[in-house]
Amino acid sequence: MATAHSRTAARFMLSPAVILLLGWMIVPLSMTLYFSFQRYNLLMPGQEAWVGFLNYKYFLTDPAFFAALWNTLMLVGGVLLITVVGGIALAVLLDQPMWGQGIVRILVIAPFFVMPTVSALVWKNMFMNPVNGLFAYIAKFLGMQPFDFLAHAPLMSIILIVAWQWLPFATLILLTAMQSLDSEQQEAAEMDGASVVSRFIYLTLPHLGRAITVVVLIQTIFLLSIFAEILVTTNGGPGYASTNITYLVYAQSLLQFDVGGGSAGGIIAVILANIVAIFLMRMVGKNLET
Amino acid sequence: MARAVSTKRKLWFTGLAWLIGLVIFFPILWTVLTSFKTEAEAIASPPSFLGFEWTLENYATVMxxxxxxxxxxxxxxxxxxxxxxxxxxxxxxxxxxxxxxxxxxxxxxxxxxxxxxxxxxxxxxxxxxxxxxxxxxxxxxxxxxxxxxxxxxxxxxxxxxxxxxxxxxxxxxxxxxxxxxxxxxxxxxxxxxxxxxxxxxxxxxxxxxxxxxxxxxxxxxxxxxxxxxxxxxxxxxxxxxxxxxxxxxxxxxxxxxxxxxxxxxxxxxxxxxxxx
Incomplete structure (x- = not known):
């Protein structure tokens, strides 16, 4: 149907996007790759030299790397656990008949639109602060000792903040999927005497399977790169207690000006993200065929 | 009969959903409320929820x-x-x-x-x-x-x-x-x-x-x-x-x-x- 003429036009229309994305991918990434094999510190100009895999060796054997890798896994895993379980529960609840469903939905999704620096600061100061925070007040009210969240459980606190930001996303997507569930099937199962629990396990969950996978994969991509929340609340501390890979690379390159070491870390972050990306691409790719 | 049960159920679901919705929204609500308080009231103990003197002073100061x-x-x-x-x-x-x-x-x-x-x-x-x-x-x-x-x-x-x-x-x-x-x-x-x-x-x-x-x-x-x-x-x-x-x-x-x-x-x- 398409003529040769329209094909040429189509290619012409497509090329700016392709060239831009190709440039965005290749130019900086190959620079990072190149720097990662260099001794290159912005504070010591003129001493650049090819050092092979030395930067990788330093980065991968640094105890900070293991701490950061562990924290990254905890952060991604913890937030995923809270948001997926909470998101399923909320989606099931919001799918029930009720008054003011639209308003509840608006209340629930609101945190997603709050910029990361705002939510981090609000939680840090107004809720988790051990002197003036609301949690401290509640603790005192109940006769308990106020808990300094960000000093004694920094990673847990950040997980809580990030989960609050991402719960709406999971809920919204799972709710959208819920609403396409066949209600006749549900009713038939109910008439056959299937309990609420077994209807949930055998009908609802399998139906949500695909949406859950999408939520997990997309959140993972974003959660691997959590940055602002850490910068604003703890600066990665105390020690390395709340440093993730993204923050570690930032600290190495822009705080210590170690371009070589930071680049090696960046390449490692890219490799980690790619492992997740492969799965996501398969999911979306399948969808394109239908 | 099914109708009567469903109204009661609906009431329960409504209550629960509103409660959870408000809890999730609370940090934002609290931020907005605090923005209308004076600095002293913002850290007052016990915190005042609505019964404080509303002021626009903070907005003026920030700007x-x-x-x-x-x-x-x-x-x-x-x-x-x-x-x-x-x-x-x-x-x-x-x-x-x-x-x-x-x-x-x-x-x-x-x-x-x-x-x-x-x-x-x-x-x-x-x-x-x-x-x-x-x-x-x-x-x-x-x-x-x-x-x-x-x-x-x-x-x-x-x-x-x-x-x-x-x-x-x-x-x-x-x-x-x-x-x-x-x-x-x-x-x-x-x-x-x-x-x-x-x-x-x-x-x-x-x-x-x-x-x-x-x-x-x-x-x-x-x-x-x-x-x-x-x-x-x-x-x-x-x-x-x-x-x-x-x-x-x-x-x-x-x-x-x-x-x-x-x-x-x-x-x-x-x-x-x-x-x-």
Whole structure:
């Protein structure tokens, strides 16, 4: 149907996007790759030299790397656990008949639109602060000792903040999927005497399977790169207690000006993200065929 | 009988859902309320919920003291600019892939998606150094371009899924009636594509407004948008809760309202069409 003429036009229309994305991918990434094999510190100009895999060796054997890798896994895993379980529960609840469903939905999704620096600061100061925070007040009210969240459980606190930001996303997507569930099937199962629990396990969950996978994969991509929340609340501390890979690379390159070491870390972050990306691409790719 | 039970059930679900909804929304509500308190009342113990003296003083102070307007304008310029630039590139691309699909269109779409998987920290140093060498560090131009590029795959995908839904028969019918390519685009396609483009625009403005990796790392003073402005409150000055709340409220209010209007598009855009 398409003529040769329209094909040429189509290619012409497509090329700016392709060239831009190709440039965005290749130019900086190959620079990072190149720097990662260099001794290159912005504070010591003129001493650049090819050092092979030395930067990788330093980065991968640094105890900070293991701490950061562990924290990254905890952060991604913890937030995923809270948001997926909470998101399923909320989606099931919001799918029930009720008054003011639209308003509840608006209340629930609101945190997603709050910029990361705002939510981090609000939680840090107004809720988790051990002197003036609301949690401290509640603790005192109940006769308990106020808990300094960000000093004694920094990673847990950040997980809580990030989960609050991402719960709406999971809920919204799972709710959208819920609403396409066949209600006749549900009713038939109910008439056959299937309990609420077994209807949930055998009908609802399998139906949500695909949406859950999408939520997990997309959140993972974003959660691997959590940055602002850490910068604003703890600066990665105390020690390395709340440093993730993204923050570690930032600290190495822009705080210590170690371009070589930071680049090696960046390449490692890219490799980690790619492992997740492969799965996501398969999911979306399948969808394109239908 | 079933009716009676269902009203009672409905009452329970309503109560539970409202309770949970309010708990989740509470931090935002609390921030907005605190922004109208005096500093003393903001840290009062016990905290007052509504029975305090309402004041607009914090808003006045924030705007006066911190040149709030400049940060706000930077946010607007960066969010709107990167979105406009992105649409300029993405509309033709998504258009041609949706209406003149080739053998490799699918691969191309997947490849575009894969660029979104690149963690920003993997290219932080080159982008930082390139901006510095071109004197673009702390400039709005650099941020507009970078944010356009990181969101481009989402824009293209979202537009593609919208354009795909425009039936091709309509085009053929128009052609049969003797419409030229130009009038085809102006009178047939554009009206059908506008809602999709508008939704895409809305979602992208939200994403760009809240972006906090590049905006924090590539700006210091001049080009700093609201994300960076709020981050500056993490210094001891952040202990002024009422002012922090006023600044936060102003930073999130416009986007919160836009976000509420774009719930459905959000699902489509952020899942690359995998959930609709």
């Amino acid at each position: 006066e003291r911190s040149n709030y307007f400049r940060f706000f304008m930077n946010s607007v310029i960066i969010a709107v600019g990167s979105t406009a630039l992105g649409l300029l590139v993405a509309v033709p691309a998504a258009w041609s892939m949706a209406f003149v699909p080739g053998k490799r269109t699918k691969d191309l779409l997947m490849w575009m998606l894969s660029t979104k998987m690149l963690p920003p920290v993997g290219v932080l140093i080159p982008i930082y150094l390139i901006s510095r060498n071109f004197g673009l560090l702390d400039s709005r131009a650099a941020l507009v371009v970078v944010l356009m590029l990181i969101n481009l795959p989402i824009i293209i995908w979202m537009l593609y899924t919208y354009f795909k839904e425009i039936p091709g028969e309509i085009l053929e019918a128009a052609r049969m009636d003797g419409a030229s390519l130009r009038s085809e685009i102006i009178y047939v396609l554009t009206p059908m594509a506008v809602p999709g483009i508008a939704s895409t625009m809305l979602l992208n403005i939200i994403l760009a407004w809240n972006e906090a990796f590049w905006t924090l790392n590539l700006t210091t003073v001049n080009a700093a948008p609201l994300t960076a402005f709020i981050a500056s409150y993490s210094s001891p000055e952040g202990l002024f809760y009422a002012k922090l709340s006023a600044a936060s409220t102003m930073a999130i209010a416009p986007i919160l309202i836009m976000g509420w209007f774009s719930q459905k598009q959000l699902v489509r855009g952020l899942t690359f069409g995998a959930v609709k």
